[in-house]
Amino acid sequence: MARLVMDKTLLQTFFGTEQSPVAVRRLTAGRLTAELVEGNLRTISYDGLEVLRAISYVVRDKDWGTYSPVIDELVVCESADEFTVTYHAACRGSGDQNLTYRAAIHGTEAGVTFDVVAEPETDFLTNRCGFCILHPIVDLAGTPVTVEHTDGEMEQSGLPDLIEPWQPFKDMRAISHRVGPGLTANCRMEGGVWEMEDQRNWSDASYKTYVRPLALPWPYTMPRGIADRQTVALTIDDQRQPLSDTSTAHRQEAVEISLEPATGASPKIGLVIAPEEIEATLANIERLREAGPQVLLCHFDPTAGHGLEAIKGFARIAAAYPAEMVLECVFACREPHEVELEQVAELVRTAGLSLSAIAVSPSVDRQSTPPGSAWPECPPLGDVYASAQKAFPNIRLGGGMFSYFTELNRKRVPVEKLGFVTHCTCPIVHAADDLSVMQSLEALPFITRSARAFIGDKPYWIGPSTIGMRQNPYGSRTMDNPNNERIAMASWDPRQDSLFAAAWTIGYAARTDKAKLEVLTIGALTGPFGLLRDGSGAGQIRPVFHAASGLCSLAGKELVGCRSSRPSDILAIGVIGEQGRPTIWAANVTDRKQSVRIVSENSLWKMITLDQHSVESASLGSLGTTMNVRNGAFEMEPFAITRLEAA
Numbered sequence: 001m002a003r004l005v006m007d008k009t010l011l012q013t014f015f016g017t018e019q020s021p022v023a024v025r026r027l028t029a030g031r032l033t034a035e036l037v038e039g040n041l042r043t044i045s046y047d048g049l050e051v052l053r054a055i056s057y058v059v060r061d062k063d064w065g066t067y068s069p070v071i072d073e074l075v076v077c078e079s080a081d082e083f084t085v086t087y088h089a090a091c092r093g094s095g096d097q098n099l100t101y102r103a104a105i106h107g108t109e110a111g112v113t114f115d116v117v118a119e120p121e122t123d124f125l126t127n128r129c130g131f132c133i134l135h136p137i138v139d140l141a142g143t144p145v146t147v148e149h150t151d152g153e154m155e156q157s158g159l160p161d162l163i164e165p166w167q168p169f170k171d172m173r174a175i176s177h178r179v180g181p182g183l184t185a186n187c188r189m190e191g192g193v194w195e196m197e198d199q200r201n202w203s204d205a206s207y208k209t210y211v212r213p214l215a216l217p218w219p220y221t222m223p224r225g226i227a228d229r230q231t232v233a234l235t236i237d238d239q240r241q242p243l244s245d246t247s248t249a250h251r252q253e254a255v256e257i258s259l260e261p262a263t264g265a266s267p268k269i270g271l272v273i274a275p276e277e278i279e280a281t282l283a284n285i286e287r288l289r290e291a292g293p294q295v296l297l298c299h300f301d302p303t304a305g306h307g308l309e310a311i312k313g314f315a316r317i318a319a320a321y322p323a324e325m326v327l328e329c330v331f332a333c334r335e336p337h338e339v340e341l342e343q344v345a346e347l348v349r350t351a352g353l354s355l356s357a358i359a360v361s362p363s364v365d366r367q368s369t370p371p372g373s374a375w376p377e378c379p380p381l382g383d384v385y386a387s388a389q390k391a392f393p394n395i396r397l398g399g400g401m402f403s404y405f406t407e408l409n410r411k412r413v414p415v416e417k418l419g420f421v422t423h424c425t426c427p428i429v430h431a432a433d434d435l436s437v438m439q440s441l442e443a444l445p446f447i448t449r450s451a452r453a454f455i456g457d458k459p460y461w462i463g464p465s466t467i468g469m470r471q472n473p474y475g476s477r478t479m480d481n482p483n484n485e486r487i488a489m490a491s492w493d494p495r496q497d498s499l500f501a502a503a504w505t506i507g508y509a510a511r512t513d514k515a516k517l518e519v520l521t522i523g524a525l526t527g528p529f530g531l532l533r534d535g536s537g538a539g540q541i542r543p544v545f546h547a548a549s550g551l552c553s554l555a556g557k558e559l560v561g562c563r564s565s566r567p568s569d570i571l572a573i574g575v576i577g578e579q580g581r582p583t584i585w586a587a588n589v590t591d592r593k594q595s596v597r598i599v600s601e602n603s604l605w606k607m608i609t610l611d612q613h614s615v616e617s618a619s620l621g622s623l624g625t626t627m628n629v630r631n632g633a634f635e636m637e638p639f640a641i642t643r644l645e646a647a
Contacts, residue, residue: 013612014591014639015434016497017484021591022433025076027083030109032236037433039071039087039103044112046236051185053134053206053439055232057116059091059099060127062219063475066431066488067091069101082108099124099222111185111235117227124222130211131232133187135159137205138442140177148174150193159207163450164198165409166371172196172209182240191230200450201406202429205442215372254595254633255570259582260561262513266554266575270295270521272328272464272529275306278313280526285320287532288525291545292552295356295519296323297464300344301330303363311351324356328402329388333362337379338387345391359398359422359461360388366403368473369410385417398422398461403473404429405447412454420459420518423451426469427504428493432486437467437495438504438589441511441571448515462512463521466529467501468493492528499615499639502543506587506641509551510571513559522548546610547641550585562586569594570636581646588636598632602646605629611640 008018015021025036035042040056059067069089077084085105092098101118118129142161148154149171159177160168169175172195174188192211199208211230212218222228271293273281281288298314300306318325327348331340341360348355362384364376381399389397396419401407408423415421425447427440451460464470469489472478478491485494495501505522512520523529523544531545557575560582564570569592574584582602588594598605607629628647636642 016494029107115231120222133209134206146176170195200443203425203440203443205439256565259600262559262561267517267520268294269552272297275310277527315353327358341391357396422461425465432488444511459518461519502547503587503639505547507571510573584644604647609642611637
């Protein structure tokens with residue numbers, strides 16, 4: 001994404017923060033281009049074809065939080081056929097933990113070399129300090145690669161198609177892949193031992209090669225004054241004859257959305273309710289009715305002190321807003337699981353809460369078990385599910401993971417004992433910049449297809465999935481965000497308050513429309529993941545409210561396929577509405593204005609749009625002014641969402 005130049009009002013409208021998007025500088029060396037972003041390289045391309053998504057030097061803390069280094073002495077030199085970048089960076093941690101490093105980048109048409117020498121100024125505690133190399137997924141999944149190991153052995157293999165729960169490659173020195181016909185790329189790594197993980201597990205749109213195996217102990221200490229040097233060298237081998245002219249190829253101006261036959265129904269939409277948000281939800285019950293979710297997911301965790309009052313609060317909400325009430329029940333395993341589950345059942349009976357379903361999870365399963373780590377003690381899930389069904393007879397039982405697909409992929413549950421399988425996603429586990437968050441949508445079809453490979457036709461639920469992180473499976477806490485910034489693993493993300501979240505939410509539904517989801521839970525009514533800004537009294541609507549209510553209105557209706565010619569720019573989901581006419585919700589998931597055209601037999605559409613021009617005037621039940629669109633052609637402002645109905 002190009003950097004937006006805008007005032008504070010527009011920054012708040014687009015991103016929910018006055019913090020500007022990261023500065024992006026385009027570097028060019030002949031046919032090779034790259035983006036320099038906060039000292040790292042992104043979108044490394046050759047002849048217009050993406051070769052690597054990123055080469056980044058990353059420093060993590062003991063909770064896998066990412067340091068934001070202070071960069072100085074930055075020098076960038078460019079000519080027509082090469083570029084060089086040098087800089088100094090400092091990572092300042094708590095408790096007098098300091099690390100500095102010097103970086104040097106050199107790029108030519110033949111490739112890029114990125115060299116870093118790090119020196120801890122104190123003993124420095126970290127989970128990882130070094131390079132991360134990201135391969136894109138859309139065109140590379142399932143394609144051949146050659147991996148060179150540290151002993152010189154050459155392995156002919158392929159990047160995983162279905163998402164690999166464990167590292168597909170270990171003990172790496174280099175990896176080569178095919179970029180296009182006659183065009184290959186080799187990435188060689190020096191300094192330390194390298195391995196690859198399938199980052200699609202976390203909804204990252206990449207395969208990640210990183211230094212230091214996860215099987216080694218972490219966190220670990222880098223000794224004061226001992227330098228650590230790492231180098232990544234990318235080499236392009238162009239054997240095409242004649243050379244391609246793709247760099248100057250005409251780019252189609254308008255994004256085309258083609259309507260195609262589809263099977264299945266649009267999923268029910270759920271919202272999660274945490275006990276601390278019960279009173280705010282009741283105070284905004286009219287807003288809940290306006291949004292219209294079909295499912296309310298009631299989060300209940302005795303390890304966090306939740307008890308009878310929480311269950312009574314859920315019952316009060318159920319009395320005020322009829323919906324499918326589902327208990328998301330954590331239990332501690334401090335006593336026999338059958339005892340703990342029966343205690344929860346007694347609370348439900350005492351409170352008079354009528355449930356449509358219950359999903360259960362041992363508390364330990366909310367934490368990740370990385371490769372090489374010992375699995376925590378946990379009763380067999382088959383026994384847990386049998387006890388849950390006994391405690392809640394004649395109530396539909398769900399299971400899976402209350403964390404992310406990663407954990408479900410690594411600990412696959414006995415689905416035959418369940419009425420539905422569930423997991424969440426979060427786009428800011430590894431990175432929180434705008435481009436990475438939007439690119440995470442690319443991973444969703446891989447996640448749902450991989451899940452279907454082992455859960456079969458079992459009813460499938462996803463969520464709550466929001467930009468902010470509800471719970472950190474990889475550390476002791478989520479990250480604080482006192483300055484309202486873009487921070488990985490933060491429980492509050494400012495974009496929830498902006499058009500960005502509305503576009504991301506429509507994009508999320510669009511990217512999962514082929515998964516045959518039964519329920520998609522997209523956030524909460526109030527609180528940090530809420531559709532409303534104010535958690536008490538008459539809450540003010542966030543832009544994402546309109547995206548959520550729009551998706552709620554589609555629930556249960558027959559899907560129509562919406563194929564985007566540029567899904568990195570425009571995403572859409574559609575259903576067959578009244579009198580057989582299609583209704584479409586589209587999202588511009590970029591920071592650029594886009595020209596769009598609906599390709600269908602319908603020539604006239606009624607359109608209503610939420611963008612920076614209408615966001616302040618948008619009210620309940622209306623995004624803005626309805627207008628007629630002929631021949632399906634229209635324009636969308638950055639991060640706009642649009643509802644189109646065939647006239």
